[in-house]
Amino acid sequence: MPSPSEERRPASQQGMRRQNLSVVLGTVAEYGPLSRADVAARTGLTRAAVSSLVVALHRSALVVELGPAPSGRVGRPGNALVLSTQGPAGLGLEVGVEHLAACVVDLTGQIRAQARVAAANRGRPAAEALAELAVLADGVVQQAVALGLRPAGAVLAVPGLVDSASGVVVRAANLGWRDLRLPESLLGLRLEAENEANLGALAELWKGGPGDFVHVSAEAGIGAALVVGGRLFRGARGFAGELGHVPVHPEGPVCACGARGCLEQYAGEEAVLAAAGLPDASGDWVALLAKRAVEGAAPVREALDQAGSALGTALAGAVNLVDPEAVVLGGAYAELGEWLLPSMRRELAARVTVRPWDTDALSVSTLGRGGPLLGAALVTVRRILDDPSTVGA
Amino acid sequence: MPSPSEERRPASQQGMRRQNLSVVLGTVAEYGPLSRADVAARTGLTRAAVSSLVVALHRSALVVELGPAPSGRVGRPGNALVLSTQGPAGLGLEVGVEHLAACVVDLTGQIRAQARVAAANRGRPAAEALAELAVLADGVVQQAVALGLRPAGAVLAVPGLVDSASGVVVRAANLGWRDLRLPESLLGLRLEAENEANLGALAELWKGGPGDFVHVSAEAGIGAALVVGGRLFRGARGFAGELGHVPVHPEGPVCACGARGCLEQYAGEEAVLAAAGLPDASGDWVALLAKRAVEGAAPVREALDQAGSALGTALAGAVNLVDPEAVVLGGAYAELGEWLLPSMRRELAARVTVRPWDTDALSVSTLGRGGPLLGAALVTVRRILDDPSTVGA
Numbered sequence: 001m002p003s004p005s006e007e008r009r010p011a012s013q014q015g016m017r018r019q020n021l022s023v024v025l026g027t028v029a030e031y032g033p034l035s036r037a038d039v040a041a042r043t044g045l046t047r048a049a050v051s052s053l054v055v056a057l058h059r060s061a062l063v064v065e066l067g068p069a070p071s072g073r074v075g076r077p078g079n080a081l082v083l084s085t086q087g088p089a090g091l092g093l094e095v096g097v098e099h100l101a102a103c104v105v106d107l108t109g110q111i112r113a114q115a116r117v118a119a120a121n122r123g124r125p126a127a128e129a130l131a132e133l134a135v136l137a138d139g140v141v142q143q144a145v146a147l148g149l150r151p152a153g154a155v156l157a158v159p160g161l162v163d164s165a166s167g168v169v170v171r172a173a174n175l176g177w178r179d180l181r182l183p184e185s186l187l188g189l190r191l192e193a194e195n196e197a198n199l200g201a202l203a204e205l206w207k208g209g210p211g212d213f214v215h216v217s218a219e220a221g222i223g224a225a226l227v228v229g230g231r232l233f234r235g236a237r238g239f240a241g242e243l244g245h246v247p248v249h250p251e252g253p254v255c256a257c258g259a260r261g262c263l264e265q266y267a268g269e270e271a272v273l274a275a276a277g278l279p280d281a282s283g284d285w286v287a288l289l290a291k292r293a294v295e296g297a298a299p300v301r302e303a304l305d306q307a308g309s310a311l312g313t314a315l316a317g318a319v320n321l322v323d324p325e326a327v328v329l330g331g332a333y334a335e336l337g338e339w340l341l342p343s344m345r346r347e348l349a350a351r352v353t354v355r356p357w358d359t360d361a362l363s364v365s366t367l368g369r370g371g372p373l374l375g376a377a378l379v380t381v382r383r384i385l386d387d388p389s390t391v392g393a
Numbered sequence: 394m395p396s397p398s399e400e401r402r403p404a405s406q407q408g409m410r411r412q413n414l415s416v417v418l419g420t421v422a423e424y425g426p427l428s429r430a431d432v433a434a435r436t437g438l439t440r441a442a443v444s445s446l447v448v449a450l451h452r453s454a455l456v457v458e459l460g461p462a463p464s465g466r467v468g469r470p471g472n473a474l475v476l477s478t479q480g481p482a483g484l485g486l487e488v489g490v491e492h493l494a495a496c497v498v499d500l501t502g503q504i505r506a507q508a509r510v511a512a513a514n515r516g517r518p519a520a521e522a523l524a525e526l527a528v529l530a531d532g533v534v535q536q537a538v539a540l541g542l543r544p545a546g547a548v549l550a551v552p553g554l555v556d557s558a559s560g561v562v563v564r565a566a567n568l569g570w571r572d573l574r575l576p577e578s579l580l581g582l583r584l585e586a587e588n589e590a591n592l593g594a595l596a597e598l599w600k601g602g603p604g605d606f607v608h609v610s611a612e613a614g615i616g617a618a619l620v621v622g623g624r625l626f627r628g629a630r631g632f633a634g635e636l637g638h639v640p641v642h643p644e645g646p647v648c649a650c651g652a653r654g655c656l657e658q659y660a661g662e663e664a665v666l667a668a669a670g671l672p673d674a675s676g677d678w679v680a681l682l683a684k685r686a687v688e689g690a691a692p693v694r695e696a697l698d699q700a701g702s703a704l705g706t707a708l709a710g711a712v713n714l715v716d717p718e719a720v721v722l723g724g725a726y727a728e729l730g731e732w733l734l735p736s737m738r739r740e741l742a743a744r745v746t747v748r749p750w751d752t753d754a755l756s757v758s759t760l761g762r763g764g765p766l767l768g769a770a771l772v773t774v775r776r777i778l779d780d781p782s783t784v785g786a
Contacts, residue, residue, distance in 0.1 A: 235716020
């Protein structure tokens with residue numbers, strides 16, 4: 001028997017107020033500075049309703065009034081509302097294979113405090129890495145607090161598979177983490193973890209990217225994330241985006257995952273370094289490849305061209321399947337865009353033919369390596385904007 | 394600047410009533426027969442609100458009352474509400490390469506009237522095919538009307554790319570349709586078109602399938618559709634699901650699409666018939682292959698095994714990328730399941746390894762070829778259940 005696909009929850013007065021708080025805050029976020037009258041005009045809410053909602057938003061330190069706004073209208077000019085750059089904020093954290101990082105972002109999405117240190121996290125006990133991260137984060141939070149900010153939640157970017165519902169890092173091969181349950185809080189803030197490729201994609205989205213795209217990055221292994229209709233696409237069990245194990249040449253070399261010819265065998269760290277004649281490179285391999293490519297090293301350029309072909313082939317399958325508006329090359333890979341893009345574009349043009357595909361729909365992220373950390377901090381900010389009622393007065 | 398991802402629309406009293414009509418109707422659809430008191434208990438709405446909403450639903454012939462329901466409660470037993478099997482209904486239409494079909498489905502999802510005729514539609518003028526279809530549909534609608542049903546909309550299943558927003562069939566290669574604008578109405582009903590693979594997937598979903606799956610079928614060419622979170626996943630421009638042009642062997646034979654080594658080159662009609670030693674087969678090729686495979690023809694079984702391998706490889710990429718709960722083999726391919734499934738399962742098991750994959754997550758649809766037509770009829774029914782306010786009294 002058919003049943004509606006919507007959640008079957010009756011609408012309530014309380015739900016209406018919550019939704020309208022979000023409508024007003026979102027309108028201020030997108031179009032501010034705005035007077036109350038402007039907010040009423042843009043939202044279709046009455047001026048009385050807007051005023052009551054603004055009082056609540058003001059009490060939660062989510063909006064501030066800048067003083068009289070210039071107005072073309074007859075009558076008393078209204079005070080101009082903008083998002084508060086003090087008050088609630090988001091704390092982003094990152095454990096990379098070779099670094100730790102933390103940042104605080106305000107409601108407008110600006111980074112207000114940050115720190116990053118080199119750290120050899122490969123195979124390091126998780127508790128030790130997290131303890132060092134907590135110290136780093138504490139310093140960043142103190143800076144933010146001095147600026148009048150109040151982080152409301154912490155999100156940790158992890159280069160691995162995260163079960164975000166349970167807060168368990170299922171597997172982060174390059175850190176050596178497996179089935180790791182993270183502490184529920186850090187510095188008194190609720191702590192959540194998320195895959196770094198997902199967070200990089202969210203940062204791209206929230207910093208004005210398209211609403212439907214495939215985001216490809218490399219930290220350790222190839223990460224991809226799908227954004228669909230302005231939301232992260234997680235898949236049925238949260239495992240979506242495993243582009244690295246899409247078969248490119250089904251009879252190709254055996255991958256660490258056990259299958260043959262996965263994308264990682266052609267465009268992953270080891271494969272590219274081997275093809276470039278740098279099998280023993282360590283440390284920041286992307287920076288090394290970029291440096292050599294700039295210097296004109298033919299084997300490096302050739303290796304990147306081949307990696308781009310494999311990426312383009314796998315992405316052609318992805319584009320045919322999920323029909324994104326765009327493909328974004330982000331994370332550390334963004335630094336290799338100059339040498340990866342031509343062959344990626346060639347394969348996409350050759351293999352996405354049953355519907356229109358614009359070469360420029362593949363582009364390089366401007367956030368690059370900073371994406372995941374920024375995305376981690378923005379998660380909390382976005383949550384506040386989506387449901388301001390979660391923030392206390 | 395960040396902005397909320399939700400549509401920014403204030404909640405209204407009118408919107409609340411619409412939503413609550415859907416909540417009540419959906420609850421009756423899923424759990425009926427139910428008394429008004431049961432509906433109130435299940436939905437959290439007051440009995441007074443439920444009664445007022447039921448009056449409106451009754452007036453639109455969407456629910457009927459069966460008379461006193463047995464009740465374990467003290468007090469007067471309530472009348473049992475069920476979906477009406479008279480009143481509003483959905484008309485489904487189908488233009489296949491070699492057939493035309495129509496059916497009417499009532500609110501409970503049962504087919505109440507149907508007809509199917511053989512028709513050589515390959516290269517036939519669209520107007521001629523649609524005129525014959527209209528005659529067939531008229532007969533089916535008359536049967537339905539005699540049963541007290543009142544079709545409220547018509548949806549046409551087309552084996553091709555449909556821009557469902559504009560109602561244009563962009564391309565249906567096997568019919569020879571290109572940029573065809575369909576008439577806006579048929580038999581006085583609003584007419585919409587939709588890709589038949591999408592409709593097959595929706596039928597699977599609405600007949601109790603999982604909420605997240607990839608549906609693979611073959612009519613002419615390989616069609617796939619993604620269902621995500623209980624909804625059809627269309628992609629940014631409505632082109633999602635082009636599994637047939639996912640690269641399987643990047644240096645393989647040239648496909649009609651211009652690319653090399655697409656899935657259709659290994660598992661499409663022509664490729665399978667050629668591999669099976671039946672390059673000149675015409676008519677119902679799937680039925681022919683099934684018959685020969687049953688008879689034990691080794692080349693046919695071998696050809697299907699190879700096609701299954703290619704399907705499995707392409708689907709492994711899809712599973713790694715979109716993380717569905719399940720993969721369903723539907724449409725005409727369902728009849729070949731016995732010979733396709735083993736190699737499909739083998740490839741999926743070998744290539745989906747970074748997260749758990751259950752062999753049984755690949756299954757064969759029980760709807761088979763009937764899926765698209767049923768899905769077409771159900772679109773209208775589902776729309777009524779989702780927003781009963783669209784149906785007049």
